[in-house]
Every structure is written in C-alpha cells, then in structure tokens.
Amino acid sequence: MTHATDTDDDDTPAGPPMPAGGKNYITQAGCDRLRAELVQLLDVERPKVVETVHWAASNGDRSENGDYLYGKKRLREIDRRIRFLTRRLDMAVVVDPSLHHGKDQVFFGATVTYARQDGSETTVTILGMDEADTAQGHISWVAPVAQALLKAREGDEVRLRTPHGWEVLEVLEVRYPVPVP
Template sequence: MNKAFVKENDQDDDDAPPGAPSLPPGTTNYMTRRGYEILRTELDQLVRDERPKLVETVRWAAGNGDRSENGDYIYGKKRLREIDRRIRFLIKRLENSTVVTPSEQENTEQVFFGATVTVCDVDGDTEQTYQIVGVDEANASEGRISWIAPLSRALLKAREGDVVRFASPAGLREIEVLEIRYV
C-alpha cells in the first residue's frame, strides 16, 4: 500500500469529535470512577436508546420513496453517522482507560491524580480549589482540571506548604499549596 494512505501514528483519533481533548501519544488515559461512569452511561444511552430509535426513523423514511429529497432520511443518515462516530470514540476511550480511585491513594501527603488541592496565589489572597481528573472529565469552571494541564503538572508531587511555579496564559505564576485531600 502506498505510504500516502497509511497513518503515521498509532493513535487513531479519527472518531474524536472536534475540540475533544486528546491524550499525548503513548500515555495512559487515567479517569476517576465518576468520569468513567459518565462516559459509560453516555455510551449505553447511545447504543440502547438513541441509535435504535434513529434506525427506525431512517427505515421509515427510506420506505417513503425518493430518498434524494427526503429530509428525514438525509438528516437521519447524517445523525446516524455522528452517533456511530461518537460510539466508536467512547468505546476506544473506555477500553484504553485506567480507573483510579482517589480515596484509595496511599501517599496522601503529595499531590497525585485524583487529589483535590486548595492553592493560593503567593502575591495575592485568592484561594482556589481544583481536583486533578482525567482529560474527558475536566471542566475548569467546576474546578476539575485535566492531569495534563500545566497547573496539574506543576502541582504533581507537591506537598502542603510548597510553592509551585508554572506558566499560565497570563505569564509565570507562583502558588502555594494549602491543602491536599483525596475524596
């Protein structure tokens, strides 16, 4: 086969939705139990409910005659491809995931995956609390940051009282680790 048609990397993210977080090549997809259950629930809902209903709609629309001008058929087929792409993406993510239970962490003196960390700016008095979670469950507005984010990487292995420096979009920042919890 011609090399022009062969993918160079072994990370097949063709099924990833646009804007979906990607993992660095060769890394493990760590997830909390909560994140795993959310993806598992979405997969089950797509496979058991949404896809079968859509297949039935497409079957009905196909039986109505001319498919070239049949909006139900055209939209249904397009939506079916989107659902199938999402199902493949979820299956890959769940198969390649490693579930980590934060409450079972042995070394609770340091920041590791799943830790809930309260930090404070060194030059200010703003306290913020973050939980270090998997890529698929990160939501900064809710205080859940991905383990591959610059802040998380800087916090890993830090202890209470440590001052950590990291590059943020606003420039170099220094924060102090106030508290580490594993819930």
C-alpha cells in the first residue's frame, strides 16, 4: 500500500531544465562540484538517513513516527537529487575556458563587461547551467544576456530582447582565465 507521504514526484526537476540539444556545458570546477555533491549524498547523507529510517521503523507504529516519516521524505529528496546529478554528469561536456585566454571574442567561460544604454556597466561570467549564480555574476550560457553576448567581440554592440523591448549592449571587455600548466 502506498501512502500519500510515500509518493515520489519524479516529474519535479531538481534544477534548471536542459536546453534543446541536451548539451550540458560546464567548467571542470563546476563538474567537480557536482561530482563532490553526488559522492557526499551517496557516501554520507543517504546512509545516515537510511540508518535513521531503519531505526525509526523498528520502533513500531510508523503512521505517527516523525523520525520515520521525515526520514522517508528526506530519502526521497536525496534520491531525486542523486538521479538529477547523475543525469547532469552523464550529459556534461567539460569546457576549458582558459583555451581562449587572450582572445577578445565571447565564448563559454568568458568574463564579459558590457555597457547598457543608460551608461551602467555590468560584468558577468558565462558558465554552465548548474554553475549559474547571479549574486556572484555567474550566468548560464543559455540565459538571454549570454545568448546575446556569445560570439561578440570587444567593441561590438549586441541587441538583447527584454520585456520592455530591445536594448543595445556594448561589449567593453572580454577576459578568460589564465591556462594552468
């Protein structure tokens, strides 16, 4: 018998959806972070939760056993994240942005400073979908701003479609990490 609390919502994504074509471009550092999270879930968190659920189940009545109910819910969350990370890593295409060091054209991994029409300047780094963190200035390569900037060169103007219409951005600077020998 399946209880409402025991259902698993596999249709709920645990992260941003993949773009058409299924490429999951990512830096080596981003891939390493995903792999470390997967190992942590598999080797540390999941075994602890399984142990707690096993202990709670041995205490008898499971219908009002908070440790058991919470443990089962947490186990489903962990398993969903494990499936998500496994799929993402299987589709990962690791890109080394330092290969473009010294170039002025925008590709994956570039740190780009651009000016808006109002004169304000913004600096972003174009990374993988699983590396995006707007608070850090890291945007996904599928983000509209990134799509507008990709393949542009320093000094180029690009058009960005916004909810308020078209905006022109001027590419001021393009940087890449220094290659590590």
